[in-house]
Amino acid sequence: MDDWLIFRGSGQPHEGIERLPEPPPWRYFDGGPPLPVPDADDPSVARRLGDVARARVYRPYGDELELVNSALYLRRPLLVTGKPGIGKSTLAYSIASELRLGPVLTWSITSRSTIEQGLFSYDAMARLEEANLRRHLPDATEPLDIGRYIRLGPLGTALLPYERPRVLLIDEIDKSDIDLPNDLLHVFENGEYTVPVLQRIAATQPAVSVAVSGSERQAEIHRGQVRCRAFPFVVLTSNGERDFPPAFLRRCIRVELREPGPEQLASMVESQLGPEMYEESQDLVERFLARRADGTLTTDQLLSAIYLTSYAAQERGETRERLADQILRFVDTT
Template sequence: MSEWLIYRGAGAPHDGIAELPPPPPWRDFDGAPLVPPPAPLDPGSERRLGVLRRQARYHRPGTHERELVNAALYLRRPLLVTGEPGSGKSTLAHSVAYELGLGRVLGWPIVSRSTLRDGLYQYDAIGRLQDLQIERSAGTSGAEDSAGGIGRYIRLGALGTALLPSSRPRVLLIDELDKSDIDLPNDLLNVLEEGEFTIPELERIADRAPEVAVRDDDGRIVTVRHGKIRCNAFPFIVLTSNGERDFPAPLMRRCIHLQIGVPDKERLAGMVRAHFGDEAAERYDSVIDSFLARSPGDVRAVDQLLNAIHLTQQAGWVDEDETRQRLTAELLRPLDRTR
């Protein structure tokens, strides 16, 4: 039954995305014109995937994870991933982008002040006004004062860029959605359902400037027609949550929900190999065991384990070293306890 899997979780890049069947009729989009393919993975992805991207090879998602990732790909639905901090929620987006060759992962880190417009686009109205005033005072007003000149002051955000029409889906990571204010999850509903949005500043001048060149989150110049952006291939969107709040039912209805459990020893060993080499898991087996030795309810992040191993490696301590044991205990202290 594994033949249906587009994302296989094996860490080897392949062109399986070309075999993705057509979307359901209610998730079929027809945005145009198509934009060029995105840039390859950036250093941010390489850091997450480990030295020489080895975590892409060692990261072996379970059957449940692989199936739900593929369900999101097939159904053109966002994937809502919940789990403890450091459980690999955001790494999943980078793993999919790497394996399927979908280019740079677009990232939108959420904070309490984040709004839908932050993810879609930014418009520097003050900068445009200042430039117009300078040009008029210098007697050079004209070309930049035209309707089309407004494009210089608009830049698409990560979500807006993900929705640009392309032949293959972009990968978008909306990180820690549970940090947002109460309105953002509801504000996302229409965009996620319709796969499109308008830029009012461009829509108002569409009769005079039907096509406006703007810059996207990748830094490329792209064309917006009639003030509207509509996707062609719906992006692969990963929304992460640490489980600190519940989301409204309408958002849950639009998403595929994946709950990631605490990493077991096998997965932790794979992460350690990815960042420290093939022999590291065996060498630092005791540190991994210390990480797993938690009381019920304790919260720990994988970053703590990697920090402890890195410090041990750099200082050259041995397993019996009292200093290593003391500092490892400090670095692996549960996040929900100060002492």
């Protein structure tokens, strides 16, 4: 029976998140006051072209569905591994879209990424410069608004006390410095963090409004402390290029995405390009499946080949086979 599944991988938005039961006692958080999840259509939300299309691409297998829903129920991060281009980051967009959890908060990891960058940024130099300028203005009597120099990062925004969980994509965690997984573990376990500069002024300014990631709106922080209410749905992607600390792995739900089969590919092509274009390009899908056995190809390449040949092959007289071969080149050559 699949009645327990909240996320079904259907690609159709629904209110199934309302059926999610209370978290287990060891994953209960009581941050507040509660904030509504921003609507993806809110004009204040920074849109990224293609997000809706990406959300419709992912079509999960049975055990993948079970593991995603396990992470939802247990309020645990989901560590997603698999070949490049297989749809690891797309999974986050699919969950956010289907469960109506607002726009995805994205943190792309590099070797220089730190936990502080994910939580918030504080422009101390800009604040100092403005303070020096205000000394020469005789009518500058209002206190300096420190909130203007603080912006919450994607991780810091996800941990605000939202009524529903935000979806946070931490992309390519294997590129991180060796300390970042352990730093993340601490934040994930506690569901909270502090902004030290706001803690220091809490006696005189207990509530400060700051900018948040991915939106023009602001959030109010009380006494420099942020604690989540609904633990965010965290998707960490990995290409399997490194090992992670055992303590980190124990606290994640792990899922390895497999390459999509014929039925999944058909669903992806139809959802992106329409059933008519799929009917005209079944031979390219078969070629893609045959070539994939000899090397790494991505679903994006297949979609690009179908789109290109449906137009260019007709207008320029090029053969579909030649154009398809130009697009369907192996990602790795090893």
